[in-house]
Amino acid sequence: MQRWDRIEAFVEVIRMGTFVAAARELSVSPSHVSRLVTQLEQQLDCALLYRTTRQIRLTDAGTLYYRHCRQLFDGFRDAEAAIGDLQGRPHGKLSLTSATTFGERFIAPLVNDFQIAHPQLEVRMHFTNRQVDIIDEGFDVAIRMGRLEDSSLIAKRLCERREYVVGAPAYFARAPQPHALTELHRHRCLIGSRNHWRFAVDGARREVRVDGPWRANSGPALLDAALKGLGLAQLPGYYVKKHLDNGDLISVLDAYRHDDNAVWAVFPRHRQRSPKLHYFINHLAEHLPQNFPL
Structure with missing residues (x-):
């Protein structure tokens, strides 16, 4: 049993990213987790981790060992879920990740x-705006938006989402409303987590690089800047609907709005038979609005 405790500690350190987070997950002290991992390395007679004051990285041996051990623990979790299915109820742990504000x-x-x-x-x-590797970081499911890039994952569409380019009347008092994408370079663009905006031109997706004197990786901060007339912003409808309705914001370039921006639940292929995941994703699909505002 000691070996399993050591392996579990090692797997959770990698999944959670730190000894402290792994200890919190396992309900033990960080020193106990560190001791278990050290004992595992001694038992295997090789180093599994590079430890520095700032980060933990896997050695080549650690990468190989983690890949196999993660599959073992994933199998245990799936076995628990299967028992729960026999009992007609989801069972075990459900871990998920999503963009911060949306989540x-x-x-x-x-x-x-x-x-x-x-x-x-x-x-x-x-919740994080970082693109999470859900397999390596041990998540059952991620909620993602827009076009999906990773074909190794299974995706289920949950609902639609639209994005708008908006500005405040105070901003348009100083600058004319743009009517073509080529006019964006003459505007102050407020930049969020990406420096390109997505549009549709003649049915094809187009990305336009934007620039400006303001940048933040926060949707609420971006909305506040737009409302105060600092520039144009591209934001989802659920941020801007009430402000469009009451005239605090004006939507522009609507003819170029793209519709390839659904909300998805994505998960590894080996999770597709998980009862708890099946129940949970159906729960999201049933209760998320099928069209976000506007």
Whole structure:
């Protein structure tokens, strides 16, 4: 049993990114986790991790060992889920990741409702605007938006989402409204987590690089800057609907708005038979609005 404790500690350190986070997940002290990993390295007679004061990295041996050990623990979790299916209820741990604002506003309340209905389920939510590797970081499912790039994952469309280029009346009092994409370079563009905006031209997707004196990786901060007339912003409808309705913002370039911006649940292929994941994704699809505002 000691070996399994050591392997579990090693796997959780990699999944969670730090000894402290792994200890929190396992309900033990960080020193205990560190000791278990050291004992595992001694047992295998090789180093699995490079440890520095700032980060933890896998050695070549550690990468190989983690790949196999992760599959073992994934198998244990799937076995627990299968037992739960026999009992007619989701069971075990459910870990998910989503973009921060979207996750906090729309996903977290639905997860909480799901756990109320299934209190035997353990839930871990991780909200970040970083593109997470859900397999290596041990997540069951990720909520993503727009065009999907990773064909190795299975995706289920949950609902639609639209994006708008908007500006405040105060901004348009100083600058004319753009009517073509070629006019964007003459405007102050407020830049969020990406420096290109997505449009549709003659049915084809086009990305236009934008630039400006303002940048932040926060949707609420981007919205506030647009409302205060600092420039143009491209934001989802659920941010801007009420401000478009009351005239605080004006939508421009609507003829170029693209529709390839759905919300997806994506998960590894080996998770597709997981009962808890099946129940959960259906729960999201049923309760997320089929069209976000506008």
